[in-house]
Amino acid sequence: MKRTLASAAGAILATALFAAPAMAQGSGSATIDAIMKRGQLVCGVAGLTAGFSLPDSQGVMRGIDADSCRTVAAAVLGDASKIRFVPTTTTNRFTMLQSGEVDMLYRSTTWTLGREASLGTEFASINFYDGTGFLVKTSTNVKSVKELDGATVCVQPGTSTELAIADYFRVNKMKFTPILMQDLSEIQNAYLAGRCDAYSTDASGLASFRSQQGAKAPEHTLLPEIISKEPLGAMVRKGDDKFFDVVRWTYFATLIAEENGMDSKTIDSFAANTVPEIRRFLGLEGDMGKQLGLDNKWAYNVIKQVGNAAEIWERNITPLGVPRGINNLWTKGGLNYAPPMR
Ligand SMILES: N[C@@H](CCC(=O)N[C@@H](CS)C(=O)NCC(=O)O)C(=O)O
Known part of the structure; x- marks a missing residue:
């Protein structure tokens, strides 16, 4: 009984404390x-x-x-x-x-x-x-992520990309060496300078990077595998x-x-x-x-x-050449579905 009262008092106090700032x-x-x-x-x-x-x-x-x-x-x-x-x-x-x-x-x-x-x-x-994708130099003639066993991959630290790549390579019994760089231009320059065999991030980020290359965009190929949900x-x-x-x-x-x-x-x-x-x-x-x-x-x-x-x-994504695909409304084959506004 005593304990019940004490915990009830505790609960009331907790509620009061919790509610006070909101009120x-x-x-x-x-x-x-x-x-x-x-x-x-x-x-x-x-x-x-x-x-x-x-x-x-x-x-x-x-x-x-x-x-x-x-x-x-x-x-x-x-x-x-x-x-x-x-x-x-x-x-x-x-x-x-x-x-x-x-x-x-x-x-x-x-x-x-x-x-x-x-x-x-x-x-x-x-x-x-x-989803996570990989960009490689077209000149390498690499056509699939499966060809990247032993590759060095440029990736930003603290990203889910890092984890997705680790999972994918483990499942496929492949090895890779991550080249971790925080700064975006540093990592992109490292990839451009050939310090890593592939650059990996969200496929949208790769499309964005590729579009920024202007006339040189065809020098970079997005590999067909999208290896994770992002x-x-x-x-x-x-x-x-x-x-x-x-x-x-x-x-x-x-x-x-x-x-x-x-x-x-x-x-x-x-x-x-x-x-x-x-x-x-x-x-x-x-x-x-x-x-x-x-x-x-x-x-x-x-x-x-x-x-x-x-x-x-x-306004923002079409110029990158990325089709709307699964980002369409559910009525158009996409995943975007809003509950009713009522
Ligand atoms: N979606 C992943 C990756 C995020 C990410 O690395 N985004 C990149 C490319 S889309 C980015 O924002 N780079 C610009 C920067 O670091 O300033 C995550 O949440 O960890």
């Missing part, structure tokens, strides 16, 4: 409160990868990760431009998120069990279904469910808009539409935004200012 804050989300207070979303990106996040000649960050960050700024602040991009590396990205230096990451980061179970972080969305997405800190919901549903909003044929150019023409999900999407009924702790125009702002999932893909 003291406006939105119930420490992250959203911080974003609102500074009037800016701080989003961690790579900052060096064409198609993902790379500043253009005007210094504006471009890419699917940059735009995915912008969707969250549009949802939370009603303004996609209220954002600060913070470059992160493959190794410091997790501590930058854990320490609160960034609110979230959209940084070609693969969702894995380890990263969710042991880092105090979790994944709210997948904005790119990718679902890349938004990473947030655990313990802030409201912000998690916002990031997740902001991504779903870009899919639902595409499903319904709404894009940045056409969305205003849906104002008089009578389809219930479209009306809820536009904030005309249902208080979807309010339920998330946002303005009811949140999803409208996302699409009007940044675009739907197809627009974001076509």
Whole structure:
């Protein structure tokens, strides 16, 4: 009896302690409160990868990760431009998120069990279904990863690529020597200079690198094997469910808009539409935004200012020559499937 009372008291105290900070804050989300207070979303990106996040000649960050960050700024602040991009590396990205230096990451980061179970972080969305690939010099005439037994492979440390290659070579009873380099240009130059037989990272990253070679792109061949699943997405800190919901549903909003044929150019023409999900999407009924702790125009702002999932893909990834494939909507043979907005 005594023990029961004590543990009940403990539970009440724990609840009170847990609930106290949330009650003291406006939105119930420490992250959203911080974003609102500074009037800016701080989003961690790579900052060096064409198609993902790379500043253009005007210094504006471009890419699917940059735009995915912008969707969250549009949802939370009603303004996609209220954002600060913070470059992160493959190794410091997790501590930058854990320490609160960034609110979230959209940084070609693969969702894995380890990263969710042991880092105090979790994944709210997948904005790119990718896989590990290998790039070799066309002149080597290597046609398959199976020919890479004993090869040296350039790979960035702290990546899931490292682990995927180790698994693949082990399964296939092959050996390789990793050449680990943190700095992107250093590793790419090492590969170009012939210091490794292959360069491995997400196939999208290889397509991005190859496209940056311009006229010399044909000198590099992407081998046909994609040896792992690399679902890349938004990473947030655990313990802030409201912000998690916002990031997740902001991504779903870009899919639902595409499903319904709404894009940045056409969305205003849906104002008089009578389809219930479209009306809820536009904030005309249902208080979807309010339920998330946002303005009811949140999803409208996302699409009007940044675009739907197809627009974001076509703007950023199509120029790399990467077909949408499994990144299409489920209705077009892809994996992108959003739950109902109701
Ligand atoms: N998805 C993998 C690999 C991430 C990765 O290495 N990305 C590369 C290429 S897509 C990158 O961002 N390089 C740019 C940089 O390091 O600044 C992971 O999460 O570990």
